[in-house]
Amino acid sequence: MSRLTVAGIGPGEADYILPAVIKKMKKAHTVIAAKRILPVLKELCQDVNSEADSENNKPVFLAMGKIKDTLEQIGEILSKGQDVVMAVSGDPLMYSLYRTICNDPISESWEVDLIPGVGSLQMLGAAFGETMEEALIISVHGRAKTAGSIALAVAENPKVFFLCSKEQGPAWLSQIMLDYHMDHVTVCxxxxxSYEDELLESGTPEEMVQKEFPSLCVAMIKNPEPHQIVRPCFLSDEDFERDKTPMTKEEIRVLILHKMKLHPDDVVWDIGAGTGSVSIECARQVPFGTVHSVERNETAVKLIYKNKEKFSADNLFIYEGDAAKTACTLPEPDKVFIGGSGKELSQILEIIAAFPKKIKVVISAVTIETIAEANELLGKYDTDFDVIQATVGRGRKIGSYHIMDTNNPVMIFTAHI
Known part of the structure; x- marks a missing residue:
C-alpha cells in the first residue's frame, strides 16, 4: 500500500538531513517541500539513477502550496499506489504540519510514517550549551499568548524555549520580563x-529588548530562581471598604472562587461587581492574569477603586457602565463571574458564547426570577451545568444564649459556554 512519509529535514542545511530521509526520497514517487529547500533535496537525490537509467525512477519534486491544495494533491498520488515524502523544516513532532495532516479528514485512510529531524529549539540549545531536560516549550507563532501566561511560565520553570513570530519575538519576550520585574533572567x-548568516544573541531583558531579529526565530529564557506561584489565602468581609453597598459574603466568595478554579494567568470578568470583593479575590489569585470589573452603580464603582488601591491590585481594571455594552469591549476571558446582570443575562451569555473557545461561567443568584432565568439560559449552552444552593448562618448572642442569623440562600451555577 502506498504511504506518506512526513520527514523532518532540520534547519535545511544538507549536513542536518538524515540518511534515512534521503533514502526515503530516492524511493518515493513524489517529494513535496517548501520551494526554497527543493534545490538541496534534488542535489541529495541526484544519484538516484545509479542503479537504473529509467526516467521513471526519478522522484518528482513539487513545491508545497496551500495546505488544502497540497493535501488533495497527496491524496491523488497515494490513490495511484505511489509513495510520497513531505519534507518539513525542523522536527515534524514539534509544532509541525504533521498534526494538521492527522486532523484533516482527508488523511483518515492514509498510511503515514514519520522521520524525526533536528528542531530549531535543539539547535538553539546546542548553540548555547543548554540541555532541554527541564525545559518548557511554548509556541507563540500563530498562537495567542497573554503577557501574563509568558511571565508565569518563566517564573515557574528554569528554562522556557519559545518558537517566535514576527510580532512576538525576543524583544517582546524581554519587555514582558521587564514589565513583570523579572530582570534577573537571561534571554537567549x-x-x-546553521547558515552563514546565523544570528545568536544573549543578555539581560534590558539588553535584549533593544535587539532586532528576523520574524522566524527562536528564544530561550533561563531563570536561576524558579518557584511555584502560590495563591494567597481568602480575605474576610472586614478587610474590604464597603459602606452600605451589598457585598458577596466571604463564605459565598470562597465557594465562588472554588467553582471558578482560577489559574495564575487567567483573564477574568466580574460582571456586576458591587464593592469589588470578588474582583479583588480574583486579582490576588491571578497575579499573572487580569481581572475586568464591570459595575454600573457610581457609588459602588468608587468603592471598587478604594479596594483596588487598598490591596494594590494593579491587575484589576474597572469599568463603569452597562454590563452587556461594556462586555463587548473586554478582552477574551478564561473565566467569568456574574454577580449582577441588570436584566441583561441573556445578552451577556450571548457575548461569551460568541468566543471561539469554551469559557467557564459562574453565576450567583438570589431572587427566584434570576434563578429561573439562569437555569433556562444555561441549559441552552451546557446541558450538564452544575448548580448548588448555599445558605450561611452566623451565630449571634442574645443574653446568655446564641441563635443563628441565616442569610438568604444563594444559588451558584457553573457552566462552560
Missing part, C-alpha cells in the same frame, strides 16, 4: 541557525 535568541 537565535535565527538562521
Amino acid at each position: 535568541a537565535g535565527a538562521n541557525l
Whole structure:
C-alpha cells in the first residue's frame, strides 16, 4: 500500500538531513517541500539513477502550496499506489504540519510514517550549551499568548524555549520580563541557525529588548530562581471598604472562587461587581492574569477603586457602565463571574458564547426570577451545568444564649459556554 512519509529535514542545511530521509526520497514517487529547500533535496537525490537509467525512477519534486491544495494533491498520488515524502523544516513532532495532516479528514485512510529531524529549539540549545531536560516549550507563532501566561511560565520553570513570530519575538519576550520585574533572567535568541548568516544573541531583558531579529526565530529564557506561584489565602468581609453597598459574603466568595478554579494567568470578568470583593479575590489569585470589573452603580464603582488601591491590585481594571455594552469591549476571558446582570443575562451569555473557545461561567443568584432565568439560559449552552444552593448562618448572642442569623440562600451555577 502506498504511504506518506512526513520527514523532518532540520534547519535545511544538507549536513542536518538524515540518511534515512534521503533514502526515503530516492524511493518515493513524489517529494513535496517548501520551494526554497527543493534545490538541496534534488542535489541529495541526484544519484538516484545509479542503479537504473529509467526516467521513471526519478522522484518528482513539487513545491508545497496551500495546505488544502497540497493535501488533495497527496491524496491523488497515494490513490495511484505511489509513495510520497513531505519534507518539513525542523522536527515534524514539534509544532509541525504533521498534526494538521492527522486532523484533516482527508488523511483518515492514509498510511503515514514519520522521520524525526533536528528542531530549531535543539539547535538553539546546542548553540548555547543548554540541555532541554527541564525545559518548557511554548509556541507563540500563530498562537495567542497573554503577557501574563509568558511571565508565569518563566517564573515557574528554569528554562522556557519559545518558537517566535514576527510580532512576538525576543524583544517582546524581554519587555514582558521587564514589565513583570523579572530582570534577573537571561534571554537567549537565535535565527538562521546553521547558515552563514546565523544570528545568536544573549543578555539581560534590558539588553535584549533593544535587539532586532528576523520574524522566524527562536528564544530561550533561563531563570536561576524558579518557584511555584502560590495563591494567597481568602480575605474576610472586614478587610474590604464597603459602606452600605451589598457585598458577596466571604463564605459565598470562597465557594465562588472554588467553582471558578482560577489559574495564575487567567483573564477574568466580574460582571456586576458591587464593592469589588470578588474582583479583588480574583486579582490576588491571578497575579499573572487580569481581572475586568464591570459595575454600573457610581457609588459602588468608587468603592471598587478604594479596594483596588487598598490591596494594590494593579491587575484589576474597572469599568463603569452597562454590563452587556461594556462586555463587548473586554478582552477574551478564561473565566467569568456574574454577580449582577441588570436584566441583561441573556445578552451577556450571548457575548461569551460568541468566543471561539469554551469559557467557564459562574453565576450567583438570589431572587427566584434570576434563578429561573439562569437555569433556562444555561441549559441552552451546557446541558450538564452544575448548580448548588448555599445558605450561611452566623451565630449571634442574645443574653446568655446564641441563635443563628441565616442569610438568604444563594444559588451558584457553573457552566462552560
